[in-house]
Amino acid sequence: MTNQFNTKNYDYLIVGAGPYGTIFAYEAAKRGKRSLIIEKRPYIGGNMHTHTEHGITVHDFGAHIFHTDNTEVWNYIRQFAKFNGYQNQVVANYKGTLYNLPFNMNTFYEMWGTKTPDEAKAEIDRQKKAALSQLGDSEPRNLEEQAISLIGTDIYNKLIKGYTEKQWGRKATELPAFIIKRLPVRFVYDNNYFNHRYQGIPIGGYTQIFENMVNQFPDLIDIQFNQDFFEYKEQYIEEFPRILYTGMIDQFFDYKYGELEYRSLRFEHEVIKSDNYQGNSVINYTDAQTPYTRVMEWKHFDDLADEGYTIITKEYPQEWNRSREAYYPVNDEKNTRIYAKYAKEARQNKQFIFGGRLGQYRYYDMDQVFNAAFNEVRHEFELGDDYKFADDQNA
Numbered sequence: 389m390t391n392q393f394n395t396k397n398y399d400y401l402i403v404g405a406g407p408y409g410t411i412f413a414y415e416a417a418k419r420g421k422r423s424l425i426i427e428k429r430p431y432i433g434g435n436m437h438t439h440t441e442h443g444i445t446v447h448d449f450g451a452h453i454f455h456t457d458n459t460e461v462w463n464y465i466r467q468f469a470k471f472n473g474y475q476n477q478v479v480a481n482y483k484g485t486l487y488n489l490p491f492n493m494n495t496f497y498e499m500w501g502t503k504t505p506d507e508a509k510a511e512i513d514r515q516k517k518a519a520l521s522q523l524g525d526s527e528p529r530n531l532e533e534q535a536i537s538l539i540g541t542d543i544y545n546k547l548i549k550g551y552t553e554k555q556w557g558r559k560a561t562e563l564p565a566f567i568i569k570r571l572p573v574r575f576v577y578d579n580n581y582f583n584h585r586y587q588g589i590p591i592g593g594y595t596q597i598f599e600n601m602v603n604q605f606p607d608l609i610d611i612q613f614n615q616d617f618f619e620y621k622e623q624y625i626e627e628f629p630r631i632l633y634t635g636m637i638d639q640f641f642d643y644k645y646g647e648l649e650y651r652s653l654r655f656e657h658e659v660i661k662s663d664n665y666q667g668n669s670v671i672n673y674t675d676a677q678t679p680y681t682r683v684m685e686w687k688h689f690d691d692l693a694d695e696g697y698t699i700i701t702k703e704y705p706q707e708w709n710r711s712r713e714a715y716y717p718v719n720d721e722k723n724t725r726i727y728a729k730y731a732k733e734a735r736q737n738k739q740f741i742f743g744g745r746l747g748q749y750r751y752y753d754m755d756q757v758f759n760a761a762f763n764e765v766r767h768e769f770e771l772g773d774d775y776k777f778a779d780d781q782n783a
């Protein structure tokens with residue numbers, strides 16, 4: 389019987405042309421292996437995809453600022469694009485009053501007028517004791533307790549609670565504490581949103597990075613867009629010796645252990661005839677009423693735009709359902725339990741690799757996706773049978 393899909397003796401089927409899948413295809417090609425990538429959307433790069441309009445690079449799926457401490461990842465990505473020296477400095481708008489983010493001496497001064505680290509720490513300590521006396525020395529059990537114990541109730545109420553609850557569609561008391569630990573808290577006057585050593589934006593956008601990977605190996609990497617794995621799942625499984633799957637892991641297993649929860653987003657882009665609309669690349673709206681969480685103005689990421697034009701994007705969180713894009717895994721206890729069952733089954737199956745934010749149900753940053761893909765490549769090509777499930781490698 390002739391193959392319908394594996395027509396070129398491909399070594400791999402890669403489901404999803406996001407960073408994980410594309411890096412894997414590129415590394416496999418460097419080792420002489422042939423891959424077919426299928427992607428249900430009409431473009432490469434997954435949620436890192438960008439496009440250019442009026443000379444402005446627009447991130448189609450929200451602000452992607454590359455930041456990492458991992459020198460290998462930083463050197464690797466810069467093979468495929470030139471990076472600028474962008475540093476993310478976010479402003480929060482709470483009911484018309486502006487505050488610097490992340491939580492630092494500028495924020496504390498704006499909030500309380502405190503001028504020294506000792507004054508700020510004393511204020512945070514006072515608020516924390518008043519709100520969390522019952523917690524004693526035990527660990528915060530949820531995002532609300534974690535936030536209050538880090539920066540007190542004023543900042544929690546004005547800059548975190550409203551934003552977090554609209555972002556996730558859940559009460560902060562029902563969310564895992566680790567989410568808020570993504571944001572730095574520092575007792576210096578420093579508005580850099582990230583703590584990492586390397587940070588920047590690729591000049592001209594992210595799409596070129598993945599195009600460059602694929603274009604280096606026209607004989608070894610093929611991509612089919614608008615192609616849904618689930619339409620022909622059985623045939624793909626029959627025809628391909630090895631499949632790297634980067635979609636939702638629960639869907640892959642036909643939801644047999646239950647449906648995992650995700651959070652979705654909606655973006656509204658707007659071209660405006662102005663040179664400077666909001667004066668900053670990102671402004672967060674941290675109250676509960678404003679329906680969007682943040683507004684990006686793309687020209688401020690790289691200072692490139694046709695004269696007289698700017699483009700802004702409003703980011704609206706929304707409920708996820710099967711007809712919408714899954715952006716964030718909701719890594720609470722219930723979902724973690726369900727995911728563990730899928731991960732166990734995935735680990736036992738030697739034909740498949742599960743990777744990326746959706747395949748591993750993890751709130752990965754871009755650099756972590758890159759690093760996880762590198763680990764996968766190492767296991768696949770250098771360790772052979774010693775193969776471990778990618779989840780264990782990144783613990």
Ligand code: UDP
Pocket residue numbers: 480489547548549551552555567568570571672674
């Ligand atoms: N967050 C907040 N207020 C803000 C920005 C962030 O409370 O102004 C919280 C919120 O819970 C969010 C988390 O911090 O989900 C992580 O924020 P980050 O900017 O890292 O989220 P991402 O860019 O991944 O959506």
